[in-house]
Amino acid sequence: MSEESAAPKTAVIVEDDPDVRHLLAGVLESAGFSTVSVDNGLDGVQAVLDHQPLITTLDVTMPGIDGFEAARRIRAQSDTYIVMLTAHDEEADVVLGLSAGADEYLNKPFRPRELRARIEALLRRPRIGAAPVGPSLLGAMAEGAARVVDVVPAGHGTDAVGAAAGHPADGPWIRHRDLQLNPDTRIVIVEGREVELTRTEFDLLCALMETKRRVRSKTDLALALRGESYVTSYYVGDADKRAIEAHMTNLRRKLGDNPAQPRYIETVRGVGYRLTSEASA
Structure with a gap:
């Protein structure tokens, strides 16, 4: 030890x-x-x-x-x-x-x-200003992000992403429209400006960006934020689901995303959330 x-x-x-x-x-x-x-x-x-x-x-x-x-x-x-x-x-x-x-x-x-x-x-989750206490969800997300096809598209490497926002090119960047997220440095950039998110807001956004158009239910996201797999024996109550809704409200506000006309995250009624399509609104 x-x-x-x-x-x-x-x-x-x-x-x-x-x-x-x-x-x-x-x-x-x-x-x-x-x-x-x-x-x-x-x-x-x-x-x-x-x-x-x-x-x-x-x-x-x-x-x-x-x-x-x-x-x-x-x-x-x-x-x-x-x-x-x-x-x-x-x-x-x-x-x-x-x-x-x-x-x-x-x-x-x-x-x-x-x-x-x-x-x-x-x-098990990363702590602001400190190393994670144990294996973290973000470590798994970073590994998964490296497998996402458009993490670093041809001709748009991490140097270009980091330079565009004035940040060093550290680790993989996941992108959706003009939204950029780096799981390693925990930096989020919207339209060229850095946005400050809480731990939970960052983890929630990372989970959605890593799975893109696949719908994530509130139960799924609640378990993901705990660092747990979707197993029926884990309890997710109404308060947990309301917490996801509250985090999503705060996240959208910070991203400047309008739920009525979403640019980044859309609600799938009765199911959960997913990223919007890449096509222009």
Whole structure:
């Protein structure tokens, strides 16, 4: 075991219900984390700054600032994975939580095994400013992207792509119309300008660009973002599907894509999402 893998992992638990705090601590400690627990949002933000945790769980309804505001303050200063927990599963709450910077959104009462599975899936995903903890979905996507016919069309190599946007030609570029994505450097360029996406938004866009016109269902995308294959034993609930919808709304807004007249991503009603055709709109 390397020195890095043997380093202790810290989790901050922000929860005002002592019973839930105890349950969360048990789940996280069984997964190898040392835990720090606080009972309000302001102390939670400070605990994240003090301890720099790998994982932070946030209750939505707390005294002082709520979980949404706590998530915004934490995300502005930390790349910790944020898992929001709430007794409400309204779509507006899911959208608010994900927009505030949460990586996962789980309803109460939650199943401890599902929480642990979600956390383990998060740790397999790349972390902003840090190397991935384990095998990542993006590694597989990068390998798949190299096999896509038009990743580097003849006469339009990575040098041309990178130079056109003022970026070095690092690794493979996947392109769709004037949208360009590099799985290695995690750079996204739209009409020659770089667009800043969250981890999840980037992974979602990469999944769609890698499979192009093949429709990806919300269930499929939810499992892909967890780094899991489509296996019927994995649970994907309504909250997971609403989370995909919320991420898609944010992604389209950042790309400047109008769902009513999509240029990059189109909705296949009752099924999911896919890239638009290459033909001009």
